[in-house]
Amino acid sequence: MSEPSRGNIIAADDTPSSLRFLADILKAEGYEVRSAINGELALRAALAMPPDLMLLDINMPNMNGFEVCRHLKEQDKTRNVPVIFVSAMSDTLEKLKGFELGAVDYVTKPYQRGELLARVRTHVELHRLRQRLEEMVEERTRSLRKSEMKLRSALFDSISAIAATVEIRDPYTAGHQRRVAQLATAIAHELGLPEQMIEGLNLASVVHDVGKIKIPAEILSKPSRLTELEFAMIKQHPQVGYEILKEVDFPWPIAHFVWQHHERLDGSGYPQGLKGDAIHFEARILAVADVIESMSSHRPYRASLGVEAALAEIDGNSGVLYDPDAVRVALKLIRKDGFQFKHHETFDHH
Numbered sequence: 017m018s019e020p021s022r023g024n025i026i027a028a029d030d031t032p033s034s035l036r037f038l039a040d041i042l043k044a045e046g047y048e049v050r051s052a053i054n055g056e057l058a059l060r061a062a063l064a065m066p067p068d069l070m071l072l073d074i075n076m077p078n079m080n081g082f083e084v085c086r087h088l089k090e091q092d093k094t095r096n097v098p099v100i101f102v103s104a105m106s107d108t109l110e111k112l113k114g115f116e117l118g119a120v121d122y123v124t125k126p127y128q129r130g131e132l133l134a135r136v137r138t139h140v141e142l143h144r145l146r147q148r149l150e151e152m153v154e155e156r157t158r159s160l161r162k163s164e165m166k167l168r169s170a171l172f173d174s175i176s177a178i179a180a181t182v183e184i185r186d187p188y189t190a191g192h193q194r195r196v197a198q199l200a201t202a203i204a205h206e207l208g209l210p211e212q213m214i215e216g217l218n219l220a221s222v223v224h225d226v227g228k229i230k231i232p233a234e235i236l237s238k239p240s241r242l243t244e245l246e247f248a249m250i251k252q253h254p255q256v257g258y259e260i261l262k263e264v265d266f267p268w269p270i271a272h273f274v275w276q277h278h279e280r281l282d283g284s285g286y287p288q289g290l291k292g293d294a295i296h297f298e299a300r301i302l303a304v305a306d307v308i309e310s311m312s313s314h315r316p317y318r319a320s321l322g323v324e325a326a327l328a329e330i331d332g333n334s335g336v337l338y339d340p341d342a343v344r345v346a347l348k349l350i351r352k353d354g355f356q357f358k359h360h361e362t363f364d365h366h
């Protein structure tokens with residue numbers, strides 16, 4: 017970073033006098049010069065410490081300038097080092113070959129000092145600017161990734177904390193939200209949805225019943241059938257969940273996913289009676305996962321209906337109540353791929 021020199025150059029020429037002449041011009045101009053008397057040495061020097069520029073003679077024994085250039089372009093470390101060929105050959109074909117190999121310029125011997133320096137300066141500067149830019153982009157990407165990861169885990173932590181508040185009051189649905197999240201994200205993966213979208217679906221799933229916080233605990237854990245009034249209270253939970261979450265500025269419309277998780281394709285769901293595409297795809301996936309998990313688990317008012325009953329319900333109403341793609345994939349995951357809920361997973365409340 018704090019390099020005082022104007023640039024680091026490797027010069028290669030098998031004629032000692034030519035090499036010295038070239039090196040002297042560059043040094044006088046303030047460049048740091050490493051001189052190589054043949055191609056191998058030039059290549060080795062470049063790999064040991066990539067320079068800002070290579071000046072290569074073409075005709076050298078064993079490894080000529082073209083070969084050195086080819087090797088440089090093959091290595092990640094030296095791929096971007098600009099190469100200028102310096103040669104007595106003024107043949108156009110030779111020049112073309114040099115450019116094809118990735119050289120940035122070509123200087124014909126004998127050369128004018130000023131012309132040589134002008135070309136050197138341009139390419140050294142360009143190279144350094146590009147490197148600076150690359151470093152800045154890398155640094156920026158690194159810090160973005162770091163803050164993104166921090167943000168992600170902070171998001172997940174706060175969502176989990178919210179989820180835990182409901183589950184403390186309602187031991188019967190403890191773990192329900194997490195298990196729904198497992199299935200919903202598995203369905204989304206199987207459908208090939210983008211990671212970014214799956215993340216939003218996951219967070220929404222983990223808190224989808226947060227609105228139950230407003231329902232009296234004795235209703236939630238009532239071992240007998242609910243009265244109409246009690247059921248009406250339960251039906252408010254998607255709305256309440258929406259109210260709780262809508263002020264949080266998530267990168268996804270999580271509050272809407274929660275609001276819509278009891279909506280059904282044909283408009284028979286609640287609270288808004290939305291139909292088809294008016295329901296977010298995430299909410300439609302969430303609905304399928306929710307129904308399957310709920311029916312397969314024990315509830316205060318009934319024993320588990322069993323996974324098969326749950327699958328029969330969604331299969332029988334595919335395209336009517338439930339999104340057909342989500343249903344198809346859910347059936348495949350459970351019947352063919354052996355998907356299982358992790359039933360021991362509950363929140364830590366300390």
Ligand SMILES: [Fe+2]
Pocket residue numbers: 224225253277278306
């Ligand atoms: Fe719900």
